[in-house]
Amino acid sequence: MTDITFAVLGTGGIGRRTLEVSQHTDGLVPVAACDRNGIAVDHDGLDVDELLEATEGNIAGDGRGETGSSDAATDGGVAASSGVKQTGDDAGIVASAQGEPTETPIDDVIAESDAIDAVLIALPNLEHDFIPRVADRFVEADYSGVLVDVLKRSRVIGMLDEREEAFEDAGITFVCGAGATPGFLTGTAALAAQSFVEVQEVDIWWGVGLKSGYEDNRGTVREDIAHLDGYDIETARSLSETEIEEIIDEHDGVLEFQDMEHADDVLLERAGVCDADDVTVGGVLDVRSDEKPTTTTVSVTGTTFDGETATNTFQLDDDTSMAANVNGPALGYMKAGVMRHRVGDDGVYGPTELLPRF
Amino acid sequence: MTDITFAVLGTGGIGRRTLEVSQHTDGLVPVAACDRNGIAVDHDGLDVDELLEATEGNIAGDGRGETGSSDAATDGGVAASSGVKQTGDDAGIVASAQGEPTETPIDDVIAESDAIDAVLIALPNLEHDFIPRVADRFVEADYSGVLVDVLKRSRVIGMLDEREEAFEDAGITFVCGAGATPGFLTGTAALAAQSFVEVQEVDIWWGVGLKSGYEDNRGTVREDIAHLDGYDIETARSLSETEIEEIIDEHDGVLEFQDMEHADDVLLERAGVCDADDVTVGGVLDVRSDEKPTTTTVSVTGTTFDGETATNTFQLDDDTSMAANVNGPALGYMKAGVMRHRVGDDGVYGPTELLPRF
Incomplete structure (x- = not known):
């Protein structure tokens, strides 16, 4: 398999650790990450060590997942949902030398998405339709690739299923519930x-x-x-x-x-x-x-x-920590999703559907 | 996924139980089975109950896996390697109303193979190159489909790898070591x-x-x-x-x-x-x-x-019996192999390669 380039939406605990864990395996290249205030992009591969170090300990979002604010209209809610650095001169990912401030982090990731095989949605899901609505943004932008989330709530799966045809039309393979449990x-x-x-x-x-x-x-x-x-x-x-x-x-x-x-x-x-x-x-x-x-x-x-x-x-x-049990599987399922996408098998998959089964 | 038609080479313990277990799941249709002396074919699906009942308790092969006999030249060794009924008027599978005697069971399966998605090789593997040589027969016949084995020995995998190009040229997806352990x-x-x-x-x-x-x-x-x-x-x-x-x-x-x-x-x-x-x-x-x-x-x-x-x-x-732990997985990996084959991803796969992985 050729290298897989991926982006992370949200640099709270799960997003940060996914970037870190990806350094331990070959063939996975993190090329973009965003939070409420900024985005970091490098199509040759982010300097993950620098990014994590520059933003370490500064996650101060309260995880409340507000998406009713005016931000929601422009960034699909990523802003208020991912914890960001609240102290120092630069907030969150902008504290990294690789980070650039932006009002529209998701749009900015989408703008780069021709060169992004997969996007991990590492955002809390405190409104049922939050992750589906993020996915809608990618559909609207005609993104072709893999979306992976680590959602937990059962009812969200049905909302994604309702979008299956739209995903297939756009060329999106959506792997849902790919963390520890579910996942x-x-x-x-x-x-x-x-x-x-x-x-x-x-x-x-x-x-x-x-x-x-x-x-x-x-x-x-x-x-x-x-x-x-x-x-x-x-x-x-x-x-x-x-x-x-x-x-x-x-x-x-x-x-x-x-x-x-x-x-x-x-x-x-x-x-x-x-x-x-x-x-x-x-x-x-x-x-x-x-x-x-x-x-x-x-x-x-x-x-x-x-x-x-x-x-x-x-x-x-x-x-084995929660982080270890979320991020390894999330990246494994991401790889499996990319394999499906590369053979044109788009749609919505749960992790168990990517396993051989009797 | 549309129905998967499959054949079983060998009606010893593993072959028989695989036929039985396949009755418990949708979408798997056993259409052929053979042993030393006979073959049963029905492209609409074998009557598994009849076949197992007619041959029950009559497995008298010694499992020695002799392939040096003259049989080997014509049937690739299936004859002496699968236990067959030794008592009564008809030997082995021929005791079934669906069975027909033959001198060339593998050739007879191959002759039907245009309508067979997958073949489970359920034969003991007492010569290292036995299963690879059975596979060669399918390559020579230009079979396009899935071969699955439940082999155990590490060194056989290398022999299959040597044949990978031949498998790809023929259009064969070979899933090796797909029983309990390995599998x-x-x-x-x-x-x-x-x-x-x-x-x-x-x-x-x-x-x-x-x-x-x-x-x-x-x-x-x-x-x-x-x-x-x-x-x-x-x-x-x-x-x-x-x-x-x-x-x-x-x-x-x-x-x-x-x-x-x-x-x-x-x-x-x-x-x-x-x-x-x-x-x-x-x-x-x-x-x-x-x-x-x-x-x-x-x-x-x-x-x-x-x-x-x-x-x-x-x-x-x-x-959980050995049989339960061999046959469910073997059929699961067979299904996964058929998915690979249907997207043109032929070659040699171990079961772990059919799993998502980090």
Whole structure:
């Protein structure tokens, strides 16, 4: 496979770490990155070390994902949704020698997109139609290539499906839900299901310790709070930072989630593994420790062709961070998406659809 | 995806179970099967129930995989290598109402191959070049489609690679090592590796309880004995059935294997997961119990981008049989191979190369 050039929308925790992880593999060349205030482009490859170093520790966005502001009209909401540097002379990516200020970061990426094979949308998704609307921008600009997101909410998949024809017409391969869960763990569930002719239940249980990554991942934490009893996306988005800290304090820093609306369910159903109703997702987030509060485990229970009921399990070592488990898979699925795109097989794919399956 | 028609070469344990498992999924239509003495063809789909019932319990081949006989010249060795019914009026597949006797089973399958999308080579591989030579027959006949095998030995992959250009010229997508290990477990190892930017070690440890499947899987057991200390492929092939029983008796029915030459190593290296030398395969086979003597476990140890060393693990439930873990994946990889073939992406693929990967 020839080199894959890619851009990252959003330089919060996920965007930054994706740039970093891409340095560890051959054939992936990051050529553009943007945040609220700026864009960095180099078609020969960004200097990732410089970019990360210049902007390190300056992620101060609150992850609230406001897209109702006037910014939304021009940049599709990238501005307010990605944390950016709030201190110093230059904000966010503009602090990098490679960064240029802009009012229209997404438009600026689109303007370069003839030379961009894939775009990772690394933005919090606090409005259901936020990522679909970002995708619309690429459709309108007649972008031909791969879009990858790490979204979590089940209902967003349907919104992308509604756009499938538009993606195909434009020549876009959209890989949705390609992070850890959904994404990595959904893929392992699909593989684990290969022992079975019928799957009764998929149980995904995750643990995340986020002390040192907390500042970088406020958007993700806010999204998770929306899954707690008594909260939804709207109420979580309206919380102030102080209110979020209060919620975290009430739980002594440890938030436990049951029956989350994670897109693993619809993605496994799309792939023919099981019904969405047979998938449960939950987990425990500790924002005051880097130790995982529980071991991430995928359990797939099914019936074999010879009539046995059994449960295959996949476990992530507690020493693998959320970042490690999001970004490796996201880049792997991006590569798989580029392969599909290069043979003209555009449309909407969940990660499990990029796996061989029975 | 439109329906996939497929043929099975060999109706020993793996071939029979593949036909059976294919009944549990949509879109896979078995249209041909052959053994030493006969062939069954129905382009609208074989009556698998009838075929399996008519030949049940009559697998009496010794799995020795003799290919030096005169048969080899005409049928590529399929004859003596697949167990066939030795009792009753009709031998093997000819006992089925769908079976027709033939001296040239592979040629007969090839003659039908215009309407066959994929061929599963479900034959023991007791000569290193046996499966490659079967593939040569398809190349010579200018077959265009997918060949899938469930081979185990690392060195065979190289022999297939030598033929890659010939496969591409003919229009053949060859998926090699697509059973349980290599195959299923190799795939899970590749996925488990996605947490890591560098993989230090992959350890595959399998358990198989084969009491009720022993008669059907003599060829597999003989292949396994070739991995024991003091034996190799040649000596294992020359063993009489009585000698094999003696070896099994000496071990009280439980054979333990260390450092097996299983192609997981080269397949993971091909996929860029790790060096072949970093892969170890071993396991325990109990031919006197259906209970697994040990839990099949894949352990992948690597370093994350943020510098942690960790081990992700995948475990198969003890209640999943070898047959369940071979045949589901084999059909899944066959489907993935057909997708590659349909977009003109021919050549040689290991299962891990059909997965998204970082």
